[in-house]
Amino acid sequence: MTTPxxxxxxxxxxxxxxxGLTKHFAVRGAAAAGGRRLRRRAAGPRxxxxxxxxxxxxxxxxxVTAVVGESGSGKSTLARLLAGLVTPTAGxxxxxxxxxxxxxxxxxxxxxxxxxVLQDPFASLNPVHDVHYHLSRPFRVHGLARAGADLDDKIxxxxxxxxLTPADAFWRKYPHELSGGQRQxxxxxxxxxxxxxxxxxxxxxxxxxxxxxxxxxxxxxxxxDRERLAILYITHDIASARYLADTIVVMYAGxxxxxxxxxxxxxxxxHPYTQLLLSAAPDPERTTPVxxxxxxxxxxxxxxxxxxxxxxRCPHAMAICxxxxxxxxxxxAGHVSSCWLLGAGHEPPAAPGLKxxxxxxxxxxxxxxxxxxxxx
Amino acid sequence: xxxxxxxxxxxxxxxxxxxxxQGAAAVHAVTDADLVLHRGxVLGLAGESGSGKSTLAMAATRLxxxxxxxxxxxxxxxxxxxxxVDLLEAGYPALRVLRWSEVSLVxxxxxxxxxxxxxxxxxxxxxxxxxxxxxSRRQRNARAVELLEMVGINGDRLTSHPHELSGGMRQxxxxxxxxxxxxxxxxxxxxxxxxxxxTQREILEELKDLRDRLGFSILFITHDLSLLIEIAxxxxxxxxxxxxxxxxxxxxxxxxxxxxxxxxxxxxxxxHGPRAPxxxxxxSPPDLRALPSGCVFHPRCRFAVGRCAADAxxxxxxxxxxxxxxxxxxxxxxxxxxxxxxxPDLTSRPPASRSTP
Numbered sequence: 001m002t003t004p005x006x007x008x009x010x011x012x013x014x015x016x017x018x019x020g021l022t023k024h025f026a027v028r029g030a031a032a033a034g035g036r037r038l039r040r041r042a043a044g045p046r047x048x049x050x051x052x053x054x055x056x057x058x059x060x061x062x063x064v065t066a067v068v069g070e071s072g073s074g075k076s077t078l079a080r081l082l083a084g085l086v087t088p089t090a091g092x093x094x095x096x097x098x099x100x101x102x103x104x105x106x107x108x109x110x111x112x113x114x115x116x117v118l119q120d121p122f123a124s125l126n127p128v129h130d131v132h133y134h135l136s137r138p139f140r141v142h143g144l145a146r147a148g149a150d151l152d153d154k155i156x157x158x159x160x161x162x163x164l165t166p167a168d169a170f171w172r173k174y175p176h177e178l179s180g181g182q183r184q185x186x187x188x189x190x191x192x193x194x195x196x197x198x199x200x201x202x203x204x205x206x207x208x209x210x211x212x213x214x215x216x217x218x219x220x221x222x223x224x225d226r227e228r229l230a231i232l233y234i235t236h237d238i239a240s241a242r243y244l245a246d247t248i249v250v251m252y253a254g255x256x257x258x259x260x261x262x263x264x265x266x267x268x269x270x271h272p273y274t275q276l277l278l279s280a281a282p283d284p285e286r287t288t289p290v291x292x293x294x295x296x297x298x299x300x301x302x303x304x305x306x307x308x309x310x311x312x313r314c315p316h317a318m319a320i321c322x323x324x325x326x327x328x329x330x331x332x333a334g335h336v337s338s339c340w341l342l343g344a345g346h347e348p349p350a351a352p353g354l355k356x357x358x359x360x361x362x363x364x365x366x367x368x369x370x371x372x373x374x375x376x
Numbered sequence: 377x378x379x380x381x382x383x384x385x386x387x388x389x390x391x392x393x394x395x396x397x398q399g400a401a402a403v404h405a406v407t408d409a410d411l412v413l414h415r416g417x418v419l420g421l422a423g424e425s426g427s428g429k430s431t432l433a434m435a436a437t438r439l440x441x442x443x444x445x446x447x448x449x450x451x452x453x454x455x456x457x458x459x460x461v462d463l464l465e466a467g468y469p470a471l472r473v474l475r476w477s478e479v480s481l482v483x484x485x486x487x488x489x490x491x492x493x494x495x496x497x498x499x500x501x502x503x504x505x506x507x508x509x510x511x512s513r514r515q516r517n518a519r520a521v522e523l524l525e526m527v528g529i530n531g532d533r534l535t536s537h538p539h540e541l542s543g544g545m546r547q548x549x550x551x552x553x554x555x556x557x558x559x560x561x562x563x564x565x566x567x568x569x570x571x572x573x574x575t576q577r578e579i580l581e582e583l584k585d586l587r588d589r590l591g592f593s594i595l596f597i598t599h600d601l602s603l604l605i606e607i608a609x610x611x612x613x614x615x616x617x618x619x620x621x622x623x624x625x626x627x628x629x630x631x632x633x634x635x636x637x638x639x640x641x642x643x644x645x646x647x648h649g650p651r652a653p654x655x656x657x658x659x660s661p662p663d664l665r666a667l668p669s670g671c672v673f674h675p676r677c678r679f680a681v682g683r684c685a686a687d688a689x690x691x692x693x694x695x696x697x698x699x700x701x702x703x704x705x706x707x708x709x710x711x712x713x714x715x716x717x718x719x720p721d722l723t724s725r726p727p728a729s730r731s732t733p
Contacts, residue, residue, distance in 0.1 A: 070572040179660035209424040210599050210643050214656030236572065239602075243645030243654070266647060280577035282603035283647050284629050292577055297542055 013097065014058035015230045016082060016114060016198045021055045021091035023077050024048035027302060049301045051077040053254040054091065059198055059230040064220065066233045066245035066262065068277070072298055074254040075234045079202045082232065083116045112142055115191035119203040121183035125175040131186050132171035135159070138193035154193070161227075162189045162219060181212035188219065199223065200232045205240065217244050238281055242266045250274045253298050253309040256328075260335030270337035273310045308340065316341055383415030385454055386593050387436065387479075387561050392449035394428070394435045394617075403664045405431045405444070407617045410691065413561065418587065418594045420608030420625065422601045422640070424661050428617040429597045433563050437479055438463055438471055453478060456560065476503050480554040482547075484566035489550055490538040496524070496549055497534040503556050523552040528582060544575035551583065558590060565597045580607055602644040605629045613637050616662050616672040619691055623698035631717035633700040635677045638714060671703065679704050679712050695719065 027047040052074040059065055059082075067075045080086045082093070084100065084107060093100040100110060118124040125134055135155045139145040145154045156167035162185040164170045175183055184204060191199060201220060205213040221244055223229045235241050241248050242262050249259040250271065258271040269275045276294040294313040299305050305312050311321040320340050329342035394406040406428040413419045423429040434440045436451045451463040455478055466474070483489040491499060500520040504511055511519070521531035527548040538546055547567060554562050568576040584607070587594060598604055604611055605625050612622040613636065621634035632638040639657035659676040662668055668675050674684035683703050694700040696719040705711055 070574065181660055209661055210601070211424055211640060211657035212660050214643050214645075214654050215658075218653070218655075238573075239645045239647050242647065243651060263651060276574060278647065280573040281647060282573075282600060282606060282644075284602050284605035284644075285646065285648060286606060290577060290581060292574065292581070295574075295578060297544070297575075 012060045012062075014060050014094075015096060016059040017094040017097075018055055018057045018078075018082060019092045019094065021052060021057070021078070021081055021093065022089045023052040023074075023081055023086060024089045025051055047302050050254045050304050051301065052081060053304075055251075055254075055256050057082075057249060057256070059232055061197065061230050062224055062228040063247065064224050064231040064233050064245040065247045065249060066235060066241035067249045067251055068235060068238050068241050069251035070236060070277075070298060072253075072301065073251040074301075075251050076202055077254075078251070079116065079200045079232060079234050082198075083114060083200050084110050085116075108142065112194045113196055114198040114200065115194065115196040116200040116202065117184070117188050117191050117204050120207045121180060121187045122175070122207065124187050125183055127175050130172050130174050131159075131178075134186060134190055135171070135193060138190055142194050144194065158189045158193050161192055161223075162186075164189065179212070180208045181215055184208060184216050185219065188216075188223075192223070196229070198230045198232070200234075202234045203236070204233070206235070206237070213240070220244060238266060238277055239283075250277070253304055254301060255309060256338065257310065258331070258335075258337040258339075259328075260332060260337075264332055264335050268332070270331035270335065270342060271310075271339045272314050272316055272341075274337075276313075308338070383417075385412045385452075386415045386417075387413040387595070388450075388452045388454070389432070389436050390450045390452075392432065392435060392451065393447045394431050394440065395445050395447050396431075397443045398445060402445075404667070405617050405664060406435065409449070409614075409617075409619050411436075411612055411619065411622070413593050413595055415560075416591060416593055417610065418596055418608045420604035420611040421595060421597045421614060422599065422604050422611055423614035424599055426616075426661055426664065427614040429614050430565050431617075432614070433565060433595060433597055436463065437475070437481065437563060438466070439481070453561070473507075476554075476559065477507055477557040478559050479561045479563065480557070480559040482550050482554045482562065482564040482567045484569050490546060492538050494537070495534065496520075496536050496538070496541075500524070500534070500549070500553055500556065503553065507557055519556070523556055524549070526555070526586065527552045528578075542575075543571055544579060547571060547575075547579060548582075551579070551586075555586065555590065555592070558592070560592055561595065562592050563595045563597070566599070567596075568603075569598065569600070576603075583607075601640050613640065616667060617664065618672060618688075618701065619699075620673065620702070621694075621698065621700040622691075623696065623700075626720055627696050627698060630720035631696070633694045633698060633705055633715055634702050635679050635704070635715065636673050637700075639676070671701070679715065681707070681709070683707065 025048060027049060055078060067078060069075045077086065081088055095110065095113060132155060135158060136151055139151055139154055145151040155171060159165065159167040159170055164182060164185050178186065205216050208216060217240060220231055220233065224231055233241065233245055245262045247259060248262045248265040250257050250265065250273065252273045258265060258269065258274045265274060266278060269278055272294060276292060279290055280292060293315040296313045299309055299312055307323050308321040308326050311317040314321065318340060326338045326340045326343065328336035328338050331337040331342055389409055389411040392406055392409040395402040396405050397403055409432055421429045421432070431440065431444065435444065435446050440446065446464060453461040453463055453474065455461065461474065497517065497520055500523060501516040504516045504519055520534055524531050524533060529545055529548055533541070541549065568579055571579065596604065596608055605628065608625045610622065610624050611628050613620050613634065615636045621628065621632065621637045628637060629641065632641055642654050643656040645654060657676050662672060670685045670687050671689050674680040677684065681703065689701045689703045691699045691701040692706050694705050704715060
């Protein structure tokens with residue numbers, strides 16, 4: 001189920017690429033029984049949570065790609081898939097063009113290139129260890145420095161990269177002695193220690209105080225520009241994505257519904273879900289009353305709707321939306337949206353896998369097997 | 377959203393000081409806070425975590441738990457019947473009557489605020505039974521259904537337990553509970569912070585409708601200043617336990633007077649217009665156990681002058697119906713141009729450049 005993904009002209013080859021990445025989690029225990037406890041187990045396929053379904057994404061050097069979506073849209077699972085922390089149900093991960101395979105030794109090698117920063121720096125740092133210890137671990141684990149002056153120099157250098165200077169004022173401090181912003185900088189420094197080329201940041205500022213969020217976002221921007229890092233920025237805050245990111249990818253119910261240049265996606269959103277998100281976002285400049293087009297909650301991840309998953313809320317839903325999964329239609333230069341509204345004049349493909357009438361673009365993807373139907 | 381023309385004061389807080397702990401180890405969580413909530417008004421209280429905004433609301437309603445201590449000040453409630461109630465002097469029997477029927481509360485985490493082992497019905501009818509003992513069970517049930525439907529939840533959800541509801545529905549149940557006895561003052565402490573933006577917006581819209589219909593006043597506490605500007609009539613900004621500015625919402629957005637308000641506003645990237653680098657505020661919020669001298673904001677303030685480190689500025693009138701506490705506004709020298717943006721015309725908000733989706 002691989003489709004050729006054409007290069008957008010201005011982009012460098014991707015460092016990390018996801019092709020049709022899918023993750024289904026088995027539902028166990030009482031939730032799986034779901035009131036049907038008396039029914040025999042063999043009655044149907046085991047229910048699964050469609051956390052991420054057929055997501056294609058590419059991270060290129062010196063670019064920030066933001067993944068925007070509500071809670072439960074699968075954005076954190078996507079980050080964990082890209083970090084190699086969970087094994088995909090289907091799909092491929094390519095690092096520098098080569099498929100990533102499982103295995104402990106490969107895992108360490110992969111971690112040298114792809115590092116992750118988590119949401120909560122209060123939880124991701126160990127309260128009984130000081131900054132020096134936290135930052136010495138990546139050097140030791142990856143055999144990059146021995147204890148002593150060499151290690152200290154390297155720790156000082158990495159603290160400098162996240163603007164925690166003078167380094168020796170910080171490295172004997174414990175997490176509780178640091179502010180939230182400083183803690184998140186230590187977490188970023190820890191990720192930078194192994195000189196990764198890809199940084200996956202999962203909601204890196206949402207736990208921080210408002211006045212210091214921009215400082216951390218600007219740091220990520222600097223790392224992109226100075227060190228040419230490929231950065232994935234996961235957030236629920238579309239305004240911050242617009243500020244920091246080069247590309248915005250919008251996820252809904254485990255799928256990518258729209259992607260494109262950050263300003264273009266936020267200024268002329270093509271997918272009804274992106275339009276809904278933008279109309280709901282806080283906006284002091286708003287002069288007209290809010291009209292939310294698409295109330296209601298996201299669908300069940302266990303039995304998602306057939307066709308387009310947004311159709312149950314979509315104000316424009318048509319017959320075809322229930323029948324076929326919308327492919328990514330072009331909505332502008334490097335801007336695609338998986339919505340049949342843009343497919344006017346395009347005949348839907350006769351069968352999955354056949355050549356399409358429209359150009360394949362970044363983020364394009366084949367029709368997935370009808371996993372939603374199976375579980376009805 | 378009318379900037380002016382609000383009714384008489386409803387809840388008046390004067391010189392309120394709150395400490396956590398006592399003696400030399402006391403942490404001054406709120407210092408000398410003056411705040412007035414008018415009838416029919418949505419008053420926003422903005423600030424970062426630790427700025428004292430929740431403490432202020434809890435103390436004003438006498439819900440503060442030890443080791444919190446109110447050390448000074450006064451809080452007055454003006455119920456509709458023309459009486460004046462001194463909330464800090466009121467005894468517990470009097471408070472029991474006032475709570476819920478005059479002042480109610482909506483908290484952030486609806487999962488923690490609702491009892492997980494009781495049904496929605498039990499929790500909704502509890503306050504009715506306590507305050508209106510003459511109501512029959514049937515009447516209470518009918519009122520509970522009415523309340524649920526008022527916040528957009530089907531009445532058959534009465535038999536649900538909190539875990540069977542989505543986050544947005546739980547928060548709606550909290551709002552229904554808060555409105556059960558038609559209070560005059562509803563205090564909302566980060567009521568939508570844990571929710572997704574679409575759900576947040578739905579609830580805020582409903583809240584606006586309910587307010588128009590029922591006529592209560594809201595003290596809306598949040599760290600999200602960009603949201604507050606949209607929904608509040610006026611906004612008070614807190615920093616390290618002190619109120620630093622109070623202004624009509626549009627005036628605060630278009631022409632902030634306090635450097636902290638300015639910094640906070642430039643911490644929210646805009647949804648429109650060209651992208652420009654923004655700086656936020658350098659440094660981090662102070663430790664309340666070791667507050668800076670003088671103006672508590674001066675170590676992070678780019679406009680600070682010598683006097684700022686020495687004396688604390690008073691909260692004084694700064695034009696346009698607002699108050700601000702900054703020496704650069706009522707000192708001797710010229711006001712920095714960044715803090716002297718022209719007063720916006722509050723009657724007509726200029727149309728913002730905005731592409732419609």
